[in-house]
Amino acid sequence: MSLAITGAVLDGHETALRAERGRIAELGPDVAPREDDEVIDASGMPIVPGMWNAHTHAAMTLFRGYGDDMPLMRWLREKIWPVEAKLDADDVYWGTRLACAEMIHTGTVGLWDMYWQPAATARAVAESGLRAVVGGPLIDGGDDGGEKERAELKEHAFRSLDELEAGGERISASLAPHSIYMVSEPSLRWIGACAAEHQLPIQIHLSETEDEVSQCVAAHGERPAQYLDRVGILGPRTMLAHGVWLDEGELDLIAERGATVVTNPVANLKLAVGGVFPYGAARERGIGIGLGTDGAGSNNSLDMLEQTKFLALIQKHAARDPAAAPASEMWEIAIGARSELIKGTGRIAVGEPADLLLLRAHSPVLSVGDLVANLVYAGTGAGVVDTTIVDGRVLMRGGHVADLEEIRERAIERAHRLGIA
Numbered sequence: 001m002s003l004a005i006t007g008a009v010l011d012g013h014e015t016a017l018r019a020e021r022g023r024i025a026e027l028g029p030d031v032a033p034r035e036d037d038e039v040i041d042a043s044g045m046p047i048v049p050g051m052w053n054a055h056t057h058a059a060m061t062l063f064r065g066y067g068d069d070m071p072l073m074r075w076l077r078e079k080i081w082p083v084e085a086k087l088d089a090d091d092v093y094w095g096t097r098l099a100c101a102e103m104i105h106t107g108t109v110g111l112w113d114m115y116w117q118p119a120a121t122a123r124a125v126a127e128s129g130l131r132a133v134v135g136g137p138l139i140d141g142g143d144d145g146g147e148k149e150r151a152e153l154k155e156h157a158f159r160s161l162d163e164l165e166a167g168g169e170r171i172s173a174s175l176a177p178h179s180i181y182m183v184s185e186p187s188l189r190w191i192g193a194c195a196a197e198h199q200l201p202i203q204i205h206l207s208e209t210e211d212e213v214s215q216c217v218a219a220h221g222e223r224p225a226q227y228l229d230r231v232g233i234l235g236p237r238t239m240l241a242h243g244v245w246l247d248e249g250e251l252d253l254i255a256e257r258g259a260t261v262v263t264n265p266v267a268n269l270k271l272a273v274g275g276v277f278p279y280g281a282a283r284e285r286g287i288g289i290g291l292g293t294d295g296a297g298s299n300n301s302l303d304m305l306e307q308t309k310f311l312a313l314i315q316k317h318a319a320r321d322p323a324a325a326p327a328s329e330m331w332e333i334a335i336g337a338r339s340e341l342i343k344g345t346g347r348i349a350v351g352e353p354a355d356l357l358l359l360r361a362h363s364p365v366l367s368v369g370d371l372v373a374n375l376v377y378a379g380t381g382a383g384v385v386d387t388t389i390v391d392g393r394v395l396m397r398g399g400h401v402a403d404l405e406e407i408r409e410r411a412i413e414r415a416h417r418l419g420i421a
C-alpha cells in the first residue's frame, strides 16, 4: 500500500511526499506519484505532523455531559462509578470508536488510554486506524485493601497484557495503576518490578488534587513523586498524568528519573483543581512533557487544538508572562515531540511514520500570519483539519470520517442501555 501527496505546503514551500508501508519514503518538490499509489492532490494545503492525546479514557465519550458541574468525588461516586460497574465490552468498544472518530476529525493520530475492558479499547482503536498505548486501570482498594484485592490486581494485569498483545502493530500495552490512592504499596512495587522485567510503560494519575498530596504526606511521610520513586515506579517509561501539585524537589527527581508528565489543562480547569502544572519549572529541568484531554466525561472535548490553546493561556496567565508558553513549544507538546516516551515523532522526514495532517487551504484562520501560531491560538480541529493520515492510511478526507453515522448510532444505543442518555 502506497500513498502520494502532491502540492502540499511544508514550512511555506510546496512539496510532494510518498509513503510506503506506513513510512515517509520520499519527500521534496520533485517527488512524483508512482503507478499504484493512492494520490491526494493537496494543492495549497499546509502539511503538519498529527497530534498525540497523551492521557485519555476514550470510552468515556458515553459519559459526555453526564454529571457536569459537580464536585469531583461526588461526580465519581454518584454518577460515574455506578454506571462503570455495568459497562461491558461492547459499551467500551463503541464509546472508544466514537472517541476515535472525534480524534480523527480533529487531527489526533495517537492516544494513551487507561480504561476498563482494554481489549475492547484496543480493538476499537485498531479498527479506527489510530495508534494507541493502552492499559486497563489497576486498582486494589489502596492500603485499605487486603490480599484478595492484591491478587485480583495481578490477575487483572496479566489478563490485560495477554489480551493487548493481540492488538496489532499500532497498539502497544502498558501497565496502568490508577493512582497512589487506589493502589496499595505492595501492588505498586509489584507493578514497578513487572514493568521493568517486561520493559513496559506505566501510566498513572499523579498529583491531580492538593488532597492527594496531603494524604500521601500523612500516610507515607513523603510527597507523591518521592513515594512513587521509593516503590520503584518512577523511570523513563513512566507517564504521570496531571502533575498539578509537583514541588521543586519532585520535579528534580522526575527529571533525574526521566519520566514524562502529561498536563490536562482543560480537565483541571473544569474540575477546578485550583492549581496549574508548573510548566516553566518542568521545562527548565528538561522533563518530558505531553498534553492530554483526560476523558470526555470531564473535559468534554477531545480536540487537541483546544487543549493546546488552553495550555498556552493558563501557563502565561499563571506566570504573569506572555512569553512563558510560546506557540511553537505548545505545538511541539501537542504533536508529542517533547517526550521520548510518547510515540509521536513530530517530524516530517524520510523514514518517519506517515502520521500526517493536511489542513484546509481556504481556512479563514490560517490565511494570514504564522501557521503554528494560528493553529495554537485560532484553530479548532474541526475547523482546520481536512485530511488525517495514520501509518500511511487516509482515515479522513474533506472532513468526513468513514462510518461516522453507524458509530454515532451504536454509541447512542450503548448510552441508552446504560441509562445515561
Ligand SMILES: [Zn+2]
Pocket (backbone or CB within 6 Å): 055, 056, 057, 205, 241, 294, 295
Ligand atoms: Zn485521567
